[in-house]
Amino acid sequence: MELAAAKLKFIEAWGKLGSEWGINRTMAQVHALLLISPEALTTEEIMEALSISRGNANMTLRDLIGWGLIEKQHKAGERKEYFFADKDVWNIARQVAKERKKRELEPVLKVLNELSNVTGDEKDPAYKTFKKSLTDINKLAGNVDKTLETMLKAEESWFWGSVLKVFK
Amino acid sequence: MELAAAKLKFIEAWGKLGSEWGINRTMAQVHALLLISPEALTTEEIMEALSISRGNANMTLRDLIGWGLIEKQHKAGERKEYFFADKDVWNIARQVAKERKKRELEPVLKVLNELSNVTGDEKDPAYKTFKKSLTDINKLAGNVDKTLETMLKAEESWFWGSVLKVFK
DNA sequence: ATAAACTTTCAATAATATTTGAAAGTTTAA
């Protein structure tokens, strides 16, 4: 397969994966484009490469910066802003985990926590079932949370080394 | 907080979490409802509890069965179908992991694999960057895949015991 | 100060996803 075709396919696949996991398709595509680009690109070039409008490109780039996945770059003597992506896939994974944990997981954990002081009759099956589910979910969520925390601090090789070692 | 209010809040929170992770909000809500219900419920009761239409309820229930998260139950002498959710949170997590791996991760891994035999000039930075990204993503994806596989087979306590042990 | 080069905003529009509800389909009991 030719490089040009492969690039398009990669961008498409990355975009699809993103959209299935709650990340805007265009955002994932722009990220993919920058990820496989050796040099930083301008808004103009990104618009061109993905056939998207200026407004869309601008907002998407801003979002990606907010996610910590790309950065602006300024070239000496040029007005234009260039954008480039962190190429370290482990950093990317950590960054995404960090943001989603903060934006989505933590608010839910907060609600679950509030709910755990629900009042009711210990003899009521509805109450007991509710309590049990909450407790179990909290336990699981606590473990997920701890593991993510470790991941966020860890080096890739150490993390996978540790995790995979116990699984063979 | 009263049980009734707490239930509503839980259903809402579960629905929101679901929608942020690419799962239809109604589907997550129906699942939440059944998860905290001690007995199996009819379509009618679910429609009523969540104010959704018959068609929506029917499709959502079918989807949830497809995900392996709920089951039908028949009561002796009754025509109606009852639905109940597996209450084991670890089973739920595994089931969701299994389905999403199959439906979304695997197709992408397949594409990534196809892309890895892209042809090009080793001296071309665009080619080198592309190759490098692919290789790195494949490596990470491989580790995620192995870990998920282990999770799917494992008992909860063993899995978290093993993972958390190395993280203390 | 002015104008060119570039970036940002946001109301309008388009695309996508979800939901409805009534009709069609199925099963059971008498």
Add this chain to the structure above:
DNA sequence: TTAAACTTTCAAATATTATTGAAAGTTTAT
């Protein structure tokens, strides 16, 4: 059979989310 009880389907309506593009805003050089 027939009809009541129940389930499924799916075209149309609604709601949600993403995108456009032109106008407004900003920065820099002269």
